[in-house]
Amino acid sequence: MTKQSTSASPSRSRRLSWNDPATRALLYQVLVVGIVGFVVWYLVSNTLHNLSVRNISTGFGFLGREAGFAIGESPISYTPADTYGRAVWVGLLNTLRVSVVGIVLATLLGTLIGVARLSKNWLVSGVASVYVEVMRNIPLLLQLFFWYAIITENMPGPRQALTPLPGVFLSNRGLKLPSLQGDALDWILGGLALAIVLVILVAHWARKRQAATGQIFPVGSVSIALLLALPLAGWVAGGAELSVNVPVLKGFNFVGGITLSPEFSALLLGLVIYTSAFVAEVVRSGIQAVGKGQWEAAEALGLSRGRTLRLVVLPQALRVIVPPMTSQYLNLTKNSSLAVAIGYPDIVSVVNTTLNQTGQAIEGILIIMAAYLTVSLSISIFMNWYNKRIALVER
Amino acid sequence: MSAIPASPELAPRPPANKVAWLKENLFSSPLNILLTVLVAWLLIMSVPAMLDWLFFDADFTSDTAQECRKAEGACWAFIAEKHRLILFGVYPYDEQWRPLLASIILVLALVCSAIRRFWSAWLLVLWTVALVAVAVLMWGGVFGLSYVENDRWGGLPVTLILSTFGIAFAFPLGVLLALGRRSNMPAIKSLCVVYIELIRGVPLISLLFMSSVMLPLFLPEGFSIDKLLRAQIAIILFAAAYIAETVRGGLQSIPKGQYEGADSLGLTYWQQTRLIILPQALKVVIPPLVGIFIALFKDTSLVVIIGIFDLTQAAKAAIADAAWRGFSVEAYVFIAVIYFIFCYAISRYSQALERHLDKGYQR
Numbered sequence: 001m002t003k004q005s006t007s008a009s010p011s012r013s014r015r016l017s018w019n020d021p022a023t024r025a026l027l028y029q030v031l032v033v034g035i036v037g038f039v040v041w042y043l044v045s046n047t048l049h050n051l052s053v054r055n056i057s058t059g060f061g062f063l064g065r066e067a068g069f070a071i072g073e074s075p076i077s078y079t080p081a082d083t084y085g086r087a088v089w090v091g092l093l094n095t096l097r098v099s100v101v102g103i104v105l106a107t108l109l110g111t112l113i114g115v116a117r118l119s120k121n122w123l124v125s126g127v128a129s130v131y132v133e134v135m136r137n138i139p140l141l142l143q144l145f146f147w148y149a150i151i152t153e154n155m156p157g158p159r160q161a162l163t164p165l166p167g168v169f170l171s172n173r174g175l176k177l178p179s180l181q182g183d184a185l186d187w188i189l190g191g192l193a194l195a196i197v198l199v200i201l202v203a204h205w206a207r208k209r210q211a212a213t214g215q216i217f218p219v220g221s222v223s224i225a226l227l228l229a230l231p232l233a234g235w236v237a238g239g240a241e242l243s244v245n246v247p248v249l250k251g252f253n254f255v256g257g258i259t260l261s262p263e264f265s266a267l268l269l270g271l272v273i274y275t276s277a278f279v280a281e282v283v284r285s286g287i288q289a290v291g292k293g294q295w296e297a298a299e300a301l302g303l304s305r306g307r308t309l310r311l312v313v314l315p316q317a318l319r320v321i322v323p324p325m326t327s328q329y330l331n332l333t334k335n336s337s338l339a340v341a342i343g344y345p346d347i348v349s350v351v352n353t354t355l356n357q358t359g360q361a362i363e364g365i366l367i368i369m370a371a372y373l374t375v376s377l378s379i380s381i382f383m384n385w386y387n388k389r390i391a392l393v394e395r
Numbered sequence: 396m397s398a399i400p401a402s403p404e405l406a407p408r409p410p411a412n413k414v415a416w417l418k419e420n421l422f423s424s425p426l427n428i429l430l431t432v433l434v435a436w437l438l439i440m441s442v443p444a445m446l447d448w449l450f451f452d453a454d455f456t457s458d459t460a461q462e463c464r465k466a467e468g469a470c471w472a473f474i475a476e477k478h479r480l481i482l483f484g485v486y487p488y489d490e491q492w493r494p495l496l497a498s499i500i501l502v503l504a505l506v507c508s509a510i511r512r513f514w515s516a517w518l519l520v521l522w523t524v525a526l527v528a529v530a531v532l533m534w535g536g537v538f539g540l541s542y543v544e545n546d547r548w549g550g551l552p553v554t555l556i557l558s559t560f561g562i563a564f565a566f567p568l569g570v571l572l573a574l575g576r577r578s579n580m581p582a583i584k585s586l587c588v589v590y591i592e593l594i595r596g597v598p599l600i601s602l603l604f605m606s607s608v609m610l611p612l613f614l615p616e617g618f619s620i621d622k623l624l625r626a627q628i629a630i631i632l633f634a635a636a637y638i639a640e641t642v643r644g645g646l647q648s649i650p651k652g653q654y655e656g657a658d659s660l661g662l663t664y665w666q667q668t669r670l671i672i673l674p675q676a677l678k679v680v681i682p683p684l685v686g687i688f689i690a691l692f693k694d695t696s697l698v699v700i701i702g703i704f705d706l707t708q709a710a711k712a713a714i715a716d717a718a719w720r721g722f723s724v725e726a727y728v729f730i731a732v733i734y735f736i737f738c739y740a741i742s743r744y745s746q747a748l749e750r751h752l753d754k755g756y757q758r
Contacts, residue, residue: 025579028580029580029582030582032583032586046612046614046615047612049616051612053616119430121421121427121430121431121434123421123434124430124431124434127437127438133739134735137693138731138734138735138738139694140693141696141707142730142734146727149723149727153723154724335598337601338697341699341700348598352604355608361609361612362612365601365604365605368597368601369601372598372601376597377596
């Protein structure tokens, strides 16, 4: 009925008739909407009845009440005396923390492995292929359990902690990293932020100038110089005062440095390893989608290998890479909800505790869904914007 | 690692001898030599240690956990002791041939559907028979089989049932949603869009939670659905949205002329969809659909979180035995191998199928 309705002539008779596709379409739609509406009404009325029978009040008022449960780790200050609302906020921040770090690391590792899979070196491409095939064919949840078991059961205690790098300690209490501290830290970060802004401006200006005059500006080396020089200037301006806070074993545990809890480490490790296998495939197919002729043509034009990659191959590969990469980022964010299985306090885990305590099941599920929809939508919008920017501009 | 991509289709010509092969593939440039040495060093450091743990230092025969803990490597005796629990859960011990047979039937049905010679309407009959046989075997209660409640089901058959029933029911729903999303009727189209985007925007866990805590509230008083069925419904609803998007891709690849041709033949909407559009659209999307099946197979492990006894949960139950504490890595490796065999086999099949279906379309 869909096609007929478009091909119906504008001078269609106004008589209501079963033979008129538009009439039928209208009827079908009324029917479907009616059925869906009835089902929704039925479910809602059942729910309201059940809630009143079980004496559960509806509404989000419970968010203002005292939570009364502790959360293992939190980027903002949180105590059990805080409200449910703050607890949920902590959960959301934890989700975002692991997702953002995971996306960055998975992209880096995945790109490396994707390129390695295309290597002519038999050993390198073989190892990369085995990695991809093994990691993407084992469920993520199982991988999380595995890493969590490795960290909590098979790692030595803090006293015998492994030190893969000086200052880095791996034990069953999680991963300990050295951190920077001192008055100059703010200055250095300020310098870095300034440098990033300048680099963006310079790149923009250089692109415009090249489009207008054809002159090429060495953006790459200037950017590196800026990114190194400005934080260094900040360090000097801040009184050249900066020390590295190395974790030290005191008593039964470490003091100082940054701690990555066993839960966070296992979740991050699992997410990064699992997603990087998919990212590797995306990158590989993206690079393979660029025809060999493009390389040869660029070589014939006299472009260097680096330029060829940056100006000819990458822009075309990115067009193929970005859409599937977006869905990998979305998957990673959604998969971070598996944290609940190993006890990392992400939003699902916090809301789960909340709804067990308060019985506000519907509100809890709505909060989870709203949070993920917001995050998913934000990532989609950003990646669509980026995709549009790099899309092929056709005549 | 050279950045010039080698086409996957063109295998390198077999070199004349081994030395030439080594030179070409491992030592062609300084960078390549460095990479080869680096990777070889990594492999030498890790592979023998792993093999020692897996086989040479492993304990296959101990009777008790104490003996087994003395071994340097893995304790496979733990798996030997617990494999029935991991594979079949708490299904009555003497009746465990039934879930075994049910799993074999499901796997055979999958294998039959994979063989292109069997692609016909008979497959539908085969699946109906297979699913009924699985239900009879698992539940029992007829033909002299004792009745087994489905909260005693567990392990591999539950994983297989959740994924095969999931795809079997999600597929028609997904096709309908895809057709609805392509429809010209605004009300139907927007309903389908909202459904698909809503489901795809949230993690499967939230749907599983919803099925376990909200579904009981939705239903009239005194009416309840058991836990396994609720999880199955959540999985079906979840998979349908992903299938819908994949099928929509196939529908979009059908040229407009096909619709117009069908219209000019005077076919009704359902006739043209069934006879002209879907056969072509579905053929295009078979490989991604197989991909969805692999994802679904892995995703069924998530039902652990709402306490359903699938393969992963069964492994956790085996680990929880106080007498055999501390062998979780062995249990996880064991079920990881099971998952891997299934997923890898399906993905290899999907690649072969893609190559086969692509013939004639290659540049």
